Amino acid sequence: MKTVQVDTTDLEHGCGGEGERCSNSLHHHASLPPASHPPESLLKWEADRFHQATAALGLHPGLTCALHCANRSVEVEIPLELDDGSLVVYTGYRVQHSSALGPAKGGIRYHPDVTSGDITALARLMTWKTALAGLPFGGAKGGVTCDPGSLSARELRDLTRHYTVGLLPVIGPDIDVVAPDMGTNSQVMGWVLQAAADAGHGDPRLVTGKPQILGGTAFRAAATGTGVAHVAHLAYEQLGGRIDQARFVVEGFGSVGRWAATEIADRGGRLVGVADVTGALHNDNGFDVASLVEWVEASRP
Incomplete structure (x- = not known):
């Protein structure tokens, strides 16, 4: 029986409720870990692979340049203004790489390591992902350089509102559709939609991943993790394995990892290890995923 590792740490996102600090760990932790990027910068990593692909395809240098440059x-x-009365200035980004196939589409991430280079690379990757999936969207990505785990819900809400207002001239259902990403969730998307509505741009199509009460889909919470599980299943079969005979380890047990673990376990896999920024657990006999999720939730303050 082989062991498969599923890394969801760069996909996780989560946030607490009113008056709480954001947390996304096996136990409560005040801040997010450094993003698990490749050894070189994410921008260089993406560019190297893009140029490898275009060279293999024999694309004209002019077309290669046009495909790689961002629209905006x-x-x-x-x-x-923080709860203690101090004033901090944060920097936010939005990169729209391509709208060739439709409105740009991509998440908003809140993380201390967010840079303009990372956001540019992630926007490009969204273009390739939506195109490969045959979706009528282009690629975009946004983010704010902040630690959401150190902000109260009020601070996070106001940060989101100011960020949204700053982007309103360049986002919209026919221009650029935003979504949750690492460090954000449906609550944050609700704040985005409310800020847009307050400014006269209340079309709910502006945001995906929003709360159900605002028109979000019931399956959204599980969607990314289920997708991770499906890809892991297909990849394991390509390698000659059977998912119902696999042991697997999940790195990251937030709103993506727990759903990925649940789905793989439902397909017959055995979860033998789980880890996040606070620590790791191992059990050769396998964990009951539902019980583990309940324990994680109960362990939070």
Whole structure:
């Protein structure tokens, strides 16, 4: 029996409720870990692989350049009054790489390591992903350089509102559709939609991953993790394995990892290890995933 490792740490996102600090760990932890990027910068990693692909396809250098350049890149300065009365200025980004196949589409991430280069690379990757999936969207990505785990819900809400207002001239259902990503969730998307509505741009199509009460889909919470599980299943079969005979380890047990673990276990896999920024658990006999999820939730303050 082989062991498969499923890394969801760069996909996780989560946030607490009103008056709480954000947390996304096996136990409560005040801040997010460094993003698990490749050894070189994400921008260089993406560019190297893009140029490998275009060289293999024999594309004209002019077309290669046109495909790689972003349509638009926006930087927003966000002054935020913290609960203690101090004023901090955060920097937010939105990169729209391509709208050749439809409106740009991509998530918003909140993380201390967010840079304009990372956001540019992630926007490009969204273009390739939507195209490969045959979706009528282009690629975009946004983010704010902040630690959401250190912000109260009020601070996070106001940060989101200021960021949204700064982007309103360049986002919309027919221009650029936003979504949750690492460090954000449906609550944050609800704040985005409310801020847009308050400014006269309340079309719910502006945001995916929003709360159900605002028109979000019931399956959204499980969608990314289920997709991870499906890809892991297909990849394992390509390698000659059977998912119902596999042991697997999940790195990251937030809103993506727990759903990935649940889905793989439902397909017959045995979860023998799980880890996040706070620590790791191992059991050769396998964990009951539902019980593990309940324990994680009960362990949070």
